[in-house]
Amino acid sequence: MATKAVTPRPAPARAAPARRGGFLRTSNGKKAVMAVTGAVLVLFLVAHMLGNLKVFAGAEGFNSYAAWLRTVGEPAVPGRTLLTLAEIGLLAAVGLHMWAAVSLARRAARARPVKYAARRRSRADGYVVRTMRYGGVIIALFVVWHLLDLTFGTVNPGGAAATPYERVVQGFAPARWWVTSFYLVAMAMVGLHLRHGLWSAFQTLGLARGRRRRALNVLAAAFSAVLVLGFVSVPLAVMIGVVK
Amino acid sequence: MNLTLKVWRQNGPADGGRMVTYKVEDVSPDMSFLEMLDVLNERLTLEGDDPVAFDHDCREGICGMCGMVINGVAHGEQRATTTCQLHMRHFEDGATITIEPWRAAPFPVVKDLVVDRGSFDRIIQAGGFISVPAGSAPDAHSMPVKKEDADDAFDAATCIGCGACVAACPNGSASLFTAAKITHLGLLPQGQPERDSRVVAMVEQMDLEGFGGCTNTGECTAVCPKGIPLDAIAQMNADYLKAAR
Numbered sequence: 001m002a003t004k005a006v007t008p009r010p011a012p013a014r015a016a017p018a019r020r021g022g023f024l025r026t027s028n029g030k031k032a033v034m035a036v037t038g039a040v041l042v043l044f045l046v047a048h049m050l051g052n053l054k055v056f057a058g059a060e061g062f063n064s065y066a067a068w069l070r071t072v073g074e075p076a077v078p079g080r081t082l083l084t085l086a087e088i089g090l091l092a093a094v095g096l097h098m099w100a101a102v103s104l105a106r107r108a109a110r111a112r113p114v115k116y117a118a119r120r121r122s123r124a125d126g127y128v129v130r131t132m133r134y135g136g137v138i139i140a141l142f143v144v145w146h147l148l149d150l151t152f153g154t155v156n157p158g159g160a161a162a163t164p165y166e167r168v169v170q171g172f173a174p175a176r177w178w179v180t181s182f183y184l185v186a187m188a189m190v191g192l193h194l195r196h197g198l199w200s201a202f203q204t205l206g207l208a209r210g211r212r213r214r215a216l217n218v219l220a221a222a223f224s225a226v227l228v229l230g231f232v233s234v235p236l237a238v239m240i241g242v243v244k
Numbered sequence: 245m246n247l248t249l250k251v252w253r254q255n256g257p258a259d260g261g262r263m264v265t266y267k268v269e270d271v272s273p274d275m276s277f278l279e280m281l282d283v284l285n286e287r288l289t290l291e292g293d294d295p296v297a298f299d300h301d302c303r304e305g306i307c308g309m310c311g312m313v314i315n316g317v318a319h320g321e322q323r324a325t326t327t328c329q330l331h332m333r334h335f336e337d338g339a340t341i342t343i344e345p346w347r348a349a350p351f352p353v354v355k356d357l358v359v360d361r362g363s364f365d366r367i368i369q370a371g372g373f374i375s376v377p378a379g380s381a382p383d384a385h386s387m388p389v390k391k392e393d394a395d396d397a398f399d400a401a402t403c404i405g406c407g408a409c410v411a412a413c414p415n416g417s418a419s420l421f422t423a424a425k426i427t428h429l430g431l432l433p434q435g436q437p438e439r440d441s442r443v444v445a446m447v448e449q450m451d452l453e454g455f456g457g458c459t460n461t462g463e464c465t466a467v468c469p470k471g472i473p474l475d476a477i478a479q480m481n482a483d484y485l486k487a488a489r
Contacts (some may be wrong), residue, residue, distance in 0.1 A: 007433055023488050025451075026447060026448060026451050026488075027417075027447075027450075027451050027455075027456070027457030027458070028447050028457075028480075028481060028484045028485075028488075029488070030457065031457055031458065032485060034482075055295070056375060057391070065259065091294050104415070104456070104457040104459070107415075107456050107457055108415035108456035108457065108459075110349060110416075110454060110456075111348055111349050111350070111415060111416030111417070111454055111455055111456035112347055112348055112349065112415075112416040112456070113349055114347050115312060115347065116344055116347055117252070117263055117342060117344060118313070118316035118344065119316050121315075121316045121317055121462075122285070122463065123317060123412065123463055123466035123467055124461055124462030124463050124465070124466045126461065126463070129414075129459065129460075129461045129462075132459065145246025196460070199460075200459070200460040201480050203460045203474065203477065203481070204458075204481055205481065205482070205485065206478050206479065206480075206481040206483070206484075206485060207478070207482070208474075208478050209475045209478045209479070210475055213474070213475070213478075222443035
């Protein structure tokens with residue numbers, strides 16, 4: 001009786017070295033880019049929100065904080081160095097975040113060319129998730145307006161010559177209620193975006209598992225709520241005259 | 245029970261397809277969803293019409309063959325249930341039920357409600373296995389496995405590859421399916437030698453097949469008849485980032 005020859009299987013190949021740009025071409029790579037750049041932007045938002053609260057310390061406190069941002073690091077580095085570096089970093093993060101989002105959204109559209117006839121009903125917590133893509137667009141448009149308003153002063157009644165404090169007070173004056181409303185809507189979008197985005201980033205980076213997922217989910221909701229309340233407190237305070 | 249069905253009819257891959265309305269009468273609430281379709285098909289056959297094609301095999305919820313999107317939900321509203329185990333008592337008399345195939349570019353429609361899930365097979369072929377010389381089964385205690393790992397690996401191994409996760413995902417992503425196999429093999433000692441190459445190859449194949457990316461919506465796990473948790477996808481993501489570094 002002939003025994004069947006046993007051919008040893010070749011040794012399993014080790015993970016092939018990622019092709020040039022290979023990592024960024026995979027959906028998982030793009031998700032990782034989305035998560036990391038999102039985390040950078042969240043850290044910025046925390047600093048931004050805390051900085052905004054300086055407005056309650058009065059004109060001097062707020063204006064000197066704004067000036068400090070431009071002089072921090074002096075004389076070790078020339079003025080505005082750290083601020084410029086932060087701006088470049090943020091711009092890169094926003095660009096990569098949007099690139100990953102557009103790329104993944106297009107991949108998703110290609111993956112389902114024929115839609116369902118019945119309205120596909122969400123079986124999970126679907127509402128927040130559905131706001132991610134259009135919410136992101138609203139936030140991007142808001143950022144453009146926001147920069148023209150309070151950074152460059154182009155669309156601010158105070159103009160470029162006004163101090164930061166004056167721009168805030170004049171920009172959110174009761175007569176400009178429509179600007180304030182836009183800010184509030186945009187902040188609500190930021191809150192929803194972070195509600196899903198925060199824990200989603202942990203999931204994408206493989207850090208949300210088991211009991212930790214539930215904790216992260218609660219944390220994401222609480223964190224988003226606190227951040228949004230911090231942000232909206234400033235325009236609301238100006239509108240009702242607490243800050244003037 | 246009397247029901248109105250709106251069923252996707254498509255003669256073949258090249259056909260455009262359309263929704264067709266049928267009345268089905270005298271349906272017993274104790275029938276399974278597939279048995280209800282059998283009643284329709286018997287009538288269509290007697291009338292000389294083409295019966296509605298749908299995949300099915302074991303009809304006891306373990307083979308992964310059946311599956312259709314019922315009223316916009318993969319496998320229907322009943323949680324953790326395959327279509328064959330869904331019973332008509334969960335529907336109201338006189339109801340209108342919409343029945344569609346899984347919708348995803350990597351799942352082309354073969355006929356009516358039958359889709360080609362060969363893309364899943366190719367993801368498994370890319371790395372969803374372990375290469376060991378198969379002899380007689382080893383003694384159960386020869387290689388200790390932590391209880392938690394054994395449980396998680398077993399939970400992941402219950403995936404029947406039905407494709408409901410892809411059908412439910414707004415992005416048409418196969419992440420839950422792929423992650424289930426990666427978790428199943430990656431948590432066990434036998435899966436370690438190929439752990440890195442497996443995740444890289446399977447994720448790459450998943451992309452090549454044209455599945456969408458995961459946006460952590462959780463729709464997949466909500467419709468999964470085996471309740472594969474999102475933890476599996478976190479495991480896949482962690483393994484992928486570690487291997488691709």
